[in-house]
Amino acid sequence: MKITAKVLFYLKLGARNILKYKKRSLQVGVVICIGGFVMTTMGGFTDGMYDKLLKDMFEGTSHAKVFRKGYYEKQEISPLELSIEGYRGIIGRISSAGPGVKISPSISAGTVVSFKDNSLNLVCQGVEPYSGKDADLFPAYRTYAGSVREGRFFKNNSDKGVLISSYAARNLACGLGESIILFTADSYGSFNAVELEVIGIFKTGYKDKDENVCIADLQSVQGLVGLENAVTEISLYFNNLKESESFGRRISGIIRENNLEYMDWKELLGVFVWALKIGNIFNFIIYIIFIIVAAVGIMNTVLISIMNRMRDIGTFRALGFTLNDVSAMIITEVTLLGIIGSAIGIAIGVGLVYYFSVVGIPISDEMKDTMGSFLSSNRIYTTLKINFIVFPFFVSCLVPVLSSLYPLSLMRKMHIKEALGFL
Amino acid sequence: MNRFFIWALLFCFAPNLHAMSAQDIVKAVDDNLTFREGEMNVSIIDYKNGKFTKKLVAEVQFKKDSGTLMEFTDPPREKNKRILLVKDNMWMFVPGISRPVRLSGKDSFMGTSFSNRDLMDYDLSNDYVSKLLEGTENEYRIEMNATNKSVTYPKIIMSVEKKRLLPVKQELYTLSGNLIKTIEFSKVRDLGGKLRPSVYLVKDVLTSGNETEVVFNSLKYKKIRESIFSPQNMVR
């Protein structure tokens, strides 16, 4: 028989067997369906959520950062003596090493923000939000730019002023256009202050940004802290995230010469990456347990099915079908079951994931506050990705095939005479 | 005769009748160091880890029980910054801002080994209860314990020159009895018509090599208007 004719024959036979042994097929099909559903929904809910959180976090963290050596460990206390001097030259050299890389310098300083009789402690970030020849908005500031409720974001890097959150505006009882004073201990150890106009009021939804941060132009903050030719960090953003790891090696000379340190996203998001890893391990364990139990169930059912059809198999063998032909027939049958079962299960799973990607899963204010750095709204949204369809489909088709290998091996050991006389 | 002799004996053998109490000594030191009102020019030289870091020069206007107003004249970065101290309150004004900012009295003064509170006009005699410790031939040694919790240093041990009742050294202790600073007083000269130390060397005991030298370049009595000691007046 030609190959295509053979394949068609197996498919026809497989479909016939599925319909003939309805209960058994239903049993296997339901298990595969559940398997596909579980993998798709788990993928969409957990991986999809992590992917979204990670994407949001990059916009707050960047793909990589360059600091003066020792700064990162102490960044919560803003050690101004660990600043990057001559940063423009360093940025120029980094830019030459990676022409497509977006680069943005900034300073972080703990300040007291004062308006009339009210004051608030905030971390002030002095930024140059536009980078590159085309002066594109650096991705790390998209969150702020996109969440301005009143006023505006910076128009360009020379634009002076400060953006505060609606939380800060409420506590300070100040509004758009008013002038607030930023006060801090500068790098000389003296006190210094600068007065800036509030050009915008934002509300990102992230608790740590809204309650702790204000954004001002880099030059004003440099003057405030006495670091006129220095910054505390240089942020980098790549076209492809994976570049961040190799880029550090490419600019290692620049880093070493200037007593700097390069940290890619994995190091910057240390705890989050660790949590992601733990989450992935947990998901993997759940998948494995599920696959084992499902495989055992399917194996059992296929075994029963083969044993019950041993005389049929003997007849096929007597008619001239080889062991491989018979094995192929059975594999085709279970594969068809796998395809049908996983298609149904994945379709239901995709529907559920899609629903929650639009509507979201509501969470309480308390839960949102507990995860302040990661959640910007009271809803968690799932994400639908092609991975969460292809991978479960592949696994759900593969598992029944693999489960049938053992029963097939038993069948292959049986002689034709034995098979024909099998009761 | 006998009566006279008895009085003479009492005079000779009862020196305590004429000796000063600790409280009196402290009061005398207060009187010698402070002045009612006037102007002075001070230089504040700061050292960190034994190396010179900066020198601030300021014009100071002072009126007892009203306040102290300092305006920095040097270096250029600090020029025209002003500090106002009134009782327990302190404000700082930086040129270019529209209003002064309030600070803590105990924060480090412009990054030096002083604290802001060190500059405020407080009376040792009013804020502390004093007792005499064993001194030397030329110096009294006095232990002062704060009478209220709001002072920066709950305990001070001061060495005072017997002859001129001028402080030689102060050891400043925290609540738990830890020595935090020492102040050495030297270069006594005529300032504003009184002999006083013109150099205060404040040493940070916590960090070796950190010290601040305050040099009184000039001091003169002058009538000072009370109205200048207000935060609103700082903005000009």
Next chain:
Amino acid sequence: MNDKYIFSISAKNLKRRMRRSVLNITSIAITSGIFLFFIGFYRGTYIAMMRESFIQLKSAHVQMHSPAFDDKKIQDYVAKESVIKDYPPIVQKILKMKNVTGVSPRLISAGFIGNGREKLPVMVTGCDPELERNFGFINEALKEGAYLDASGGVLLGRKAADLFGFKVGDLCYVQAQTVHNTPNLLILPVTGIYETKFHELDKNTVFIRIDDANLLCDTGDSVNKIFVMLERMNDTGAAVSALEKEFGDRFDVKPWEYYAQALLEGEKGDGIFYAIFLTILLFISVTTIMGTMYVNVYERIREMATLRAIGWQRQEIFKLVVYESLAIGVIGSLIGLILGGIPTAYMTYIGFDYSKMTEMVSLPILRLISRPALYDPFLAVSVGIVSTFFGGLLPAIKASKMIITDALRVN
């Protein structure tokens, strides 16, 4: 026919289709093993570890504060309306109440610690060292130095101490706003360094004496919260009622659940997930058993018809099938105890350090542990047996209802 004899036949029947039986036993073993692990894990991690850690390190069992005090408005923690002035008699009264093991009056304010140059935002917690000693965790978590004593000082967490390079004896600047909204600062020696592994405590909280806190905030002799610890978590409801009865006209009384809503929400969500997962596994196991038993009945229909023909009753045939599936359940569950018992033992005695997560979420999820109860193995075995019972039930009913003559004629 007695049950023992029927059971022995059923057990022998398992050997006739050995492979099938092994697969079914494996399925039940995995399911009951996982069930055993998850109930111990849920009890250990969620109930014991998370709830108890939360109560011990964050909320205590009950909190009392002025009605004007708002937990969400950190800036107003120290305000004239938020403080409680005459707290000592209140504390003494609470100490005498039933099931109360400790009371800690505290003055909590947002502030900073520093070395004179740099500073770190913290919650400055003024406490009564003697009451705190019997109350909470600080004494046990102390790694260096000594507890707060009469002379004062500050207790820092390890992470905060490392940030500034503080050692015991170093002087720490503690800064906060007074009740008049003016900045104030105390310079206190570091008397001790503690480590709880809870990031919020180890980095962003410091403890000082209550009188120092009052001095710092200029609040006289006041506190803004009274924390109450009880003998058991279950005493909370009764304690809240008693405290409300006594002090409800002056103060708000809140149980730990009020503060632990995020924790309880997470617990519920995870619980639902585990329940769904176990249900799916059980469903697969039950359907597998059911399928197998149906086939067994079908293959042995003539045999069973013969048994009926020689005098076996319907319920005896029923029992024959059910006992076979129960035998699978018993053997599978016993193996499952070993499969589930090993990871449970690991998690009970060693566990998994999860404290890094506290850098991300402000909940004291310090370790993943198991806390098995004596009845857990019985539960796991019961689940295995009950699920196999239901798996074999329908086939057994079918077998018992067969008509002898029709069954004998089946080829």
